[in-house]
């Protein structure tokens with residue numbers, strides 16, 4: 001047995017059914033059935049000085065930002081760093097140990113952290129195929145969850161997650177951190193109040209200069225990796241040498257392409273600013289044009305949505321050509337009857353109808369004079385973690401709960417489904433479901449590895 005492999009007998013002894021809120025048979029037999037049996041216990045109340053204990057899952061890349069943001073928040077202690085890659089786990093442990101008095105424990109199996117009643121919050125920065133299944137397990141174990149965008153690998157998972165949040169009576173924040181950026185919040189409130197009249201067209205974009213991922217060769221699983229637990233809910237595939245880490249993003253089996261990898265941020269902001277939810281109509285064009293290799297998702301993609309309010313949005317993604325739009329590699333431009341808004345992270349410019357600048361804010365200028373944070377990415381990102389912890393400790397409203405995250409992510413899933421099917425889709429504006437196209441609707445959900453299906 002390697003270090004990462006959970007010792008089932010030992011685990012069952014230590015993880016009492018009551019503390020997990022899970023059925024034992026379901027725990028290992030099926031992730032889904034386990035949750036159906038869960039009875040939520042009331043969420044713990046925290047006093048102003050009570051410690052909030054965290055476990056962070058996945059610390060190769062984004063999870064290190066989780067480490068920095070959580071350890072910067074007073075009253076939070078990271079007890080576990082969970083990763084199926086022993087090297088990534090060691091990185092996470094080392095970074096955390098620099099920031100707090102007690103070094104965290106590294107765990108190869110995140111389920112051990114779920115079994116610890118001391119753990120109050122779980123944060124998830126694993127590949128996309130794990131987001132919903134892991135979040136559902138954590139909620140069922142009574143933990144509050146911060147899950148990276150996109151909160152689902154397919155739209156059905158988002159629906160399950162909303163249900164799991166309601167059943168567990170726990171909180172879930174999606175890592176769409178712009179929802180907590182102060183200047184953006186302020187200007188979106190002004191847009192809602194008619195700053196540029198009626199908003200009717202929102203253009204969003206993302207550009208990067210990524211290289212080829214080549215062609216992977218079957219290879220022995222490296223000794224630093226628990227590949228079975230890395231694949232988890234995804235049906236098993238042979239290990240190839242160009243998938244882990246990061247390149248899983250470009251495979252439909254695990255990832256969701258650039259549309260959800262980076263499009264989520266701007267599309268979420270644009271949807272929020274324009275006050276729209278599900279569309280009437282979606283279409284998408286593009287392809288894998290820059291290189292011929294194992295990359296399956298489009299590297300060049302446009303998605304367009306029409307909304308019942310008489311509004312349209314679009315996203316342009318260029319993964320392998322970073323020529324900017326409006327001098328920005330990513331952004332949001334919103335056109336209204338009385339002017340135009342350019343939103344760039346925590347910065348913005350408002351133009352009148354003649355193109356004259358009427359209002360502007362740079363990222364490092366803050367609307368709230370008491371806010372002493374700089375404009376660096378992690379300082380701004382920390383505000384979103386702070387909002388999550390404030391919600392857990394004091395009952396503050398979450399800035400990006402599952403209900404909001406699911407719609408933004410769902411718009412992009414619909415775009416990907418349209419691209420994969422090569423046709424326009426029409427949607428039920430109450431829930432985004434695809435109308436009169438059972439074949440496209442098949443991509444609303446995925447197949448799971450038997451025994452690993454998430455269910456609520």
Ligand SMILES: NC(=O)c1ccc[n+]([C@@H]2O[C@H](COP(=O)([O-])OP(=O)(O)OC[C@H]3O[C@@H](n4cnc5c(N)ncnc54)[C@H](O)[C@@H]3O)[C@@H](O)[C@H]2O)c1
Nearest residue numbers: 058060061062082083084085088125126148229230245246
């Ligand atoms: N909010 C943001 O701005 C932002 C930025 C970057 C990435 N992300 C998101 O964060 C996620 C992670 O991205 P990344 O670039 O760090 O990916 P990555 O592939 O570099 O790292 C993922 C880590 O998760 C680990 N992992 C896989 N299965 C696991 C399991 N069962 N338990 C514990 N750990 C497991 C992997 O071993 C790896 O260390 C993605 O979903 C991505 O979209 C968000």
